[in-house]
Amino acid sequence: MKRLINRHPGRVAGAALAMLPFILALVAYTIASSQRLAENPNDPVLPSLITLAESFLRLASEESRRTGEVLLWLDTGASLTRLGLGVALAAAAGLLVGVLNGSLPYARRTFAPFVTAVAMIPPLAVLPILFIAFGVGELAKVMLIVFGIAPFIMRDLQQRVEELPREQLIKAQTLGASTWQIVLRVVLPQTLPRLIDATRLSLGAAWLFLIASEAIAATEGLGYRIFLVRRYLDMETILPYVAWITLLAFLIDLTLRGVNRWFFPWYAARSARS
Amino acid sequence: MSATIRLENVWKSYGDDVVLENLSLEVAAGSFVTLVGASGCGKTTFLKLLLGEEAPSRGRLLLDEAPLPGEPGPDRGVVFQRYSVFPHLTAVQNVLLGLELAGAPWLGRLFGAARRNARAEAVAALESVGLGHALDKYPPELSGGMQQRLAIAQTLIKNPRVLLLDEPFGALDPGIRQDMHALVQSLWQRTGVTVFMVTHDLQEGFTLGSRLLVFDKVRHDPHAPEAYGAQITYDIPLDRNAEDSP
Numbered sequence: 001m002k003r004l005i006n007r008h009p010g011r012v013a014g015a016a017l018a019m020l021p022f023i024l025a026l027v028a029y030t031i032a033s034s035q036r037l038a039e040n041p042n043d044p045v046l047p048s049l050i051t052l053a054e055s056f057l058r059l060a061s062e063e064s065r066r067t068g069e070v071l072l073w074l075d076t077g078a079s080l081t082r083l084g085l086g087v088a089l090a091a092a093a094g095l096l097v098g099v100l101n102g103s104l105p106y107a108r109r110t111f112a113p114f115v116t117a118v119a120m121i122p123p124l125a126v127l128p129i130l131f132i133a134f135g136v137g138e139l140a141k142v143m144l145i146v147f148g149i150a151p152f153i154m155r156d157l158q159q160r161v162e163e164l165p166r167e168q169l170i171k172a173q174t175l176g177a178s179t180w181q182i183v184l185r186v187v188l189p190q191t192l193p194r195l196i197d198a199t200r201l202s203l204g205a206a207w208l209f210l211i212a213s214e215a216i217a218a219t220e221g222l223g224y225r226i227f228l229v230r231r232y233l234d235m236e237t238i239l240p241y242v243a244w245i246t247l248l249a250f251l252i253d254l255t256l257r258g259v260n261r262w263f264f265p266w267y268a269a270r271s272a273r274s
Numbered sequence: 275m276s277a278t279i280r281l282e283n284v285w286k287s288y289g290d291d292v293v294l295e296n297l298s299l300e301v302a303a304g305s306f307v308t309l310v311g312a313s314g315c316g317k318t319t320f321l322k323l324l325l326g327e328e329a330p331s332r333g334r335l336l337l338d339e340a341p342l343p344g345e346p347g348p349d350r351g352v353v354f355q356r357y358s359v360f361p362h363l364t365a366v367q368n369v370l371l372g373l374e375l376a377g378a379p380w381l382g383r384l385f386g387a388a389r390r391n392a393r394a395e396a397v398a399a400l401e402s403v404g405l406g407h408a409l410d411k412y413p414p415e416l417s418g419g420m421q422q423r424l425a426i427a428q429t430l431i432k433n434p435r436v437l438l439l440d441e442p443f444g445a446l447d448p449g450i451r452q453d454m455h456a457l458v459q460s461l462w463q464r465t466g467v468t469v470f471m472v473t474h475d476l477q478e479g480f481t482l483g484s485r486l487l488v489f490d491k492v493r494h495d496p497h498a499p500e501a502y503g504a505q506i507t508y509d510i511p512l513d514r515n516a517e518d519s520p
Contacts, residue, residue, distance in 0.1 A: 167356065170327055171352060174325075174348060174350060174351050176376050180380070265412070
């Protein structure tokens with residue numbers, strides 16, 4: 001009998017095992033839901049799966065009586081725009097500061113302690129400041145995401161740049177590269193896939209900040225909707241929205257992984273070896 | 275084109291830790307100098323001084339009678355034991371890089387006819403080290419020996435005056451090491467570059483070089499092991515090899 005740490009499930013068994021927790025969660029929900037509904041068919045807290053599916057289709061297809069727009073798509077569009085802007089700005093700032101701090105000792109000595117200090121500030125604590133400074137419009141929500149995740153990306157990328165083997169930088173100099181050329185041809189190309197990874201890892205936090213700011217001040221958005229209908233215990237809206245957000249997050253993550261595999265084939269080969 | 279190297283009373287210490295002690299040496303252009311010695315006796319530090327990665331604490335280092343620049347440059351090529359090639363570039367891009375950097379200061383990339391010419395030169399360099407079949411492979415896909423061949427091709431495309439090898443074959447299998455020895459010897463004879471090679475392998479030091487330097491600590495204080503640095507204890511001309519040199 002082999003040790004447990006040396007035993008691996010086969011393909012089919014592996015897939016089945018991966019499905020198992022999901023199925024168990026669904027079964028547990030169904031049991032709890034049907035018990036509550038058996039006692040009170042109008043119980044709003046745990047709607048049946050069928051009700052949820054119907055509710056999702058309604059949210060995704062029925063036009064709002066008040067505005068004539070389909071709520072789910074309106075909210076999704078607004079939220080993804082804010083998320084996309086915030087994450088893109090944070091990634092750009094992270095790349096710039098991370099590469100500079102990682103490559104140039106003078107930049108590092110100047111900015112790295114400041115970035116570290118800023119990263120310690122809890123972003124939600126400054127949300128009121130952002131609302132005061134940028135108004136309650138789109139800008140404050142985007143800025144909260146930037147403020148929340150940019151320091152992490154900056155610090156992560158700085159570290160990745162510093163981890164580049166010393167030999168590579170020496171080698172580039174013996175090939176006649178200037179500082180600018182080293183950044184452009186050696187540091188930057190090797191940092192981009194790591195930027196994608198850092199961005200992927202910070203997406204969870206980005207969603208958190210997005211939903212928090214939408215909950216406080218917005219007129220549409222996925223987070224806004226969830227917190228709006230919370231007052232009516234409208235689980236028929238909340239649960240499909242949560243599932244939808246999860247699906248979106250999953251798809252974004254999948255896309256970024258694909259980008260890394262497609263554009264940086266050497267990166268996957270490298271991480272597979274080491 | 276190769277260069278003479280002269281050291282005048284060179285010391286290197288890190289704080290109180292003396293690594294190299296009062297080295298004076300003259301190396302003729304086109305020599306193949308092998309450096310041997312126990313671990314931690316300053317061979318690699320010596321190479322770092324020649325590379326410009328470290329500055330001597332005292333004394334002078336001269337390259338063709340001019341003070342050595344305080345940072346690495348294209349006149350001194352280097353091959354390390356590992357990490358000498360860029361993992362994000364294919365073999366041919368790795369070699370091409372040296373030409374692109376020289377030809378395009380702002381973009382670091384060549385286009386059109388200039389790129390085609392440079393690429394042809396890079397392909398020729400790869401073929402000369404026996405990598406003509408692996409042009410478009412990324413370094414992680416190459417074996418250790420092939421990666422070192424790539425590193426050598428990448429270095430030689432710049433026509434350096436001095437070639438510094440820091441235990442380049444230390445991580446390779448013995449059979450592959452033999453092939454690499456033959457490759458380095460033939461390249462040295464063809465280009466006439468001045469070579470410094472650090473090695474752990476005494477036999478490698480004797481068979482490859484035209485001159486063998488042994489680094490060792492002469493003085494030793496058991497209560498303060500870092501108080502004295504290494505010196506060159508043996509300086510052995512290997513005439514058999516020197517006759518072949520250009």
